Amino acid sequence: TMGNWLVNHWFSAAVLAAWLGINIFLFTYYFLFFDRDERYFYTRAILGSALAWARASAKCLNFNSMLILLPVCRNLLSFLRGTCSCCRRTLRKQLDHNITFHKLVAYTLALLTAVHTIAHLFNLERYNHSQQATDGSLPAVLSKMHLQGSKWLNPIHSNQTTVEYMAFTTIPGLTGVIITLALILMVTSSTEFIRRNYFEVFWYTHHLFLVYFAGLVIHGIAGLVRGQTEESMEEVHPHRCAPYLTRKEEDCRHDCCKDPEFGSIPAESWKWVLAPVILYVFERILRVWRARQRVVVTKVVMHPARVLELQMHKKGFRMEVGQYIFVNCPSISLLEWHPFTLTSAPEEDFFSIHIRAAGDWTERLIDTFQQQKPETPRIEVDGPFGTASEDVFQYEVAMLVGAGIGVTPFASILKSIWYKFQQDDQTLKTKKIYFYWLCRDTGAFAWFNDLLASLEQKMAESGKADFLTYRLFLTGWDTSIANNVALRFDNATDTVTGLRHKTIFGRPMWNSEFAAVAAAHPRSVVGVFLCGPGALAKSLQKSCHQHSSLDPRKVKFYFNKENF
Secondary structure (H helix, E strand, O other): OHHHHHHHOHHHHHHHHHHHHHHHHHHHHHHHHHHHOHHHHHHHHHHOOHHHHHHHHHHHHHHHHHHOOHHHOHHHHHHHHHHOOOOOHHHHHHHHHHHHHHHHHHHHHHHHHHHHHHHHHHHHHHHHHHHHOOOOOHHHHHHOHHHHOOOOOOOOOOOOOOHHHHHHHOHHHHHHHHHHHHHHHHHHOOOHHHHHHOHHHHHHHHOOHHHHHHHHHHHOOOOOOEEEOHHHHHHOOHHHHHHHHHOOOOOOOOOOOOOOOEEEOOOOHHHHHHHHHHHHHHHHHHHHHHHOOOEEEEEEEEEOOOEEEEEEEEOOOOOOOOOEEEEEOOOOOOOOOEEEEEOOOOOOOOEEEEEEOOOHHHHHHHHHHHOOOOOOOOOEEEEEEOOOOHHHHHOOEEEEEEEHHHHHHHHHHHHHHHHHHHOOOOOOOOOEEEEEEEEOOHHHHHHHHHHHHHHHHHHHHOOOOOOEEEEEEEOOOOHHHHHHHHHOOOOOOOOOOOOOOOEEEOOOOHHHHHHHHHHHOOOOEEEEEEEOOHHHHHHHHHHHHHHOOOOOOOOEEEEEEOOO
16 A cells, blocks of 8 residues: 555655755755854854754755745646646646645744744854853954954844844844744644634735745845855964964964954845745736636525525636636625635536635625625636546446535536436446445535436436435434434435435445445446545545455455545
């Protein structure tokens, strides 16, 4: 299975290894450079190894700040997906791990920021201590050099200066505090819980990235950390001249050294982030231009449990199954864009999304469309994005598993398969579909019931009733539902959904489900597709492994986790 993962994700593994390798190289190289280079001999006399910790983490911060914007350039990723359409599908699918990589880089930035900040707090404390020392030691002598004009090494020039004063009154201190706060807010507001329930909080705090990048570029301008200049090194090398600083003879004539001179380390963050920032600016301009293209809302359907279906049309819009779009409603908010999985099939002459009430923006959108105004509110659309989930069509038998709202992409897939099936599409190898939907409450079944009911009816009419077998599992239920079901158990249709297939209460017994599929299709290759949580992915992967036959002529299960 580790071997299987590497085969399927070799591109991700290669990117990860390269990224990790570059980080380790940058940190090690610059740590050793600042820990050993003679130009920083005097700086190290005051600061010790905290100098190397601060500078090495700064290099890695620059490198990761350069990368953080690239995975969220959606149009760039779509372009790359298009240009490598001739590449293997596994390679294109790896581009769908963009948000995972974005998060990884963000957490790394948070860790490096902590290292950088702690190192600089040590540095400030040592600068302060050296400035106040009167013992004639090398750090004390170096700290008094500011009295002789511009030769200073220690940025603290007064005994009254505190670490807090430096943190809030100098450019590096203040920008450091601001960008650290921006980073903390961005990381904490992007947790799964906040994104799902308070998307607006996530959306607005994430735009603090503008503050982050502005602060990052300004951060190093003041050049508080200094080293000895090249000219001064040639004239008064620290190995030869350092001892003279602490014991200057009054009557010095010939071999005495002049005082060393120091210069700032030039600011270089802007060099690292300039190209990605320009790229991201173009990305945003392109998004604005695409969003301005007219979208016509052709049909509005209000489903039970406050689920709104919007059917739309946009000139030149082409979609694939499993893709998603970003939606904006200017009458609610000019700035907010929310992602939704497409629930229509590519064969249909419209594209559709189902919007569930989850947060302020979705609540207001549903209310706006329910108000029956003469003209429908204007909708802007950016997309579609993501790789098509066309692998489903490559298997004779497909097991589709959707958990909760994870059922949305399967609406598109089931409809598309049905259209291909009707049109006798030669690319469709699928002969049988098993569909499993795990859901917590009955309300969430409603809009999807309509789709399943219409598919059920169409298949029965065309004599293909056995093409789709679906099983609905209600994982959260109370006694009133149970009593209702018990009373009406002999009905032809289900009490909860009104469908012919009965709803099952509780969770699926995957071993028996897989055993039944293996028995029904002893010589088939079965594709297992999940859109749902990681814990479910693990148990399905295990079942695929257990129920696949070692004999190449017998049944084989292949697991695919979809990212939507």
